[in-house]
Amino acid sequence: MKNPSKNRRRGKHTESAIAKRLGGKRLGILGNDDVQAGAFSIEVKDRVKFVGTGFMAQAVRNCPQDKTPLVIVHTTGARHDDDLVMMRLSDLGMDGFYKRDTGHFRGIGSGIKHTGNKGSQNKKIHDEPASSGADELNQGVLK
Numbered sequence: 001m002k003n004p005s006k007n008r009r010r011g012k013h014t015e016s017a018i019a020k021r022l023g024g025k026r027l028g029i030l031g032n033d034d035v036q037a038g039a040f041s042i043e044v045k046d047r048v049k050f051v052g053t054g055f056m057a058q059a060v061r062n063c064p065q066d067k068t069p070l071v072i073v074h075t076t077g078a079r080h081d082d083d084l085v086m087m088r089l090s091d092l093g094m095d096g097f098y099k100r101d102t103g104h105f106r107g108i109g110s111g112i113k114h115t116g117n118k119g120s121q122n123k124k125i126h127d128e129p130a131s132s133g134a135d136e137l138n139q140g141v142l143k
Contacts, residue, residue, distance in 0.1 A: 014046040021089070052086055060088075 012026075015034045019026040024037025033041040052071065059069035071086040 011044070011046050015044045018042065018044050056086060056088065 012028065015026045015028060018024070019035045019037065022035065022037035022040075022042075024035045024040075024042070026035050027033060034044040035042040052073070055071045055073070056069065059071050063069040068091050069087065073084040073086065074080060075082075
């Protein structure tokens with residue numbers, strides 16, 4: 001049986017954790033979005049099960065060491081401009097707690113630049129300003 005108050009508490013906890021991790025602000029019911037961080041308006045979802053987890057597991061399994069796993073979900077009949085892009089938060093570069101470094105992709109809200117490759121030690125370099133991430137994407141960092 002579903003428990004709405006437990007689900008709301010779990011959702012609020014997840015929103016707060018994401019806001020803290022991204023250096024953003026949890027808005028909750030005060031705004032239209034759950035969290036604002038940098039240039040992003042974030043809708044946070046906490047699910048017990050999510051079919052996308054399997055998609056990401058496949059992307060990670062098939063990903064060469066020098067690449068970043070990415071999932072794009074297309075709905076048949078929809079425009080490709082509306083396809084959903086999914087990646088792991090640690091690969092996006094929005095925080096300083098990397099299990100897998102992703103080249104020169106800079107953190108979005110933290111001013112942290114990460115270098116290295118799969119299997120390297122976690123690194124933090126505080127010498128570059130934060131970026132929206134769009135510059136790196138436009139320059140083909142995620143090739």
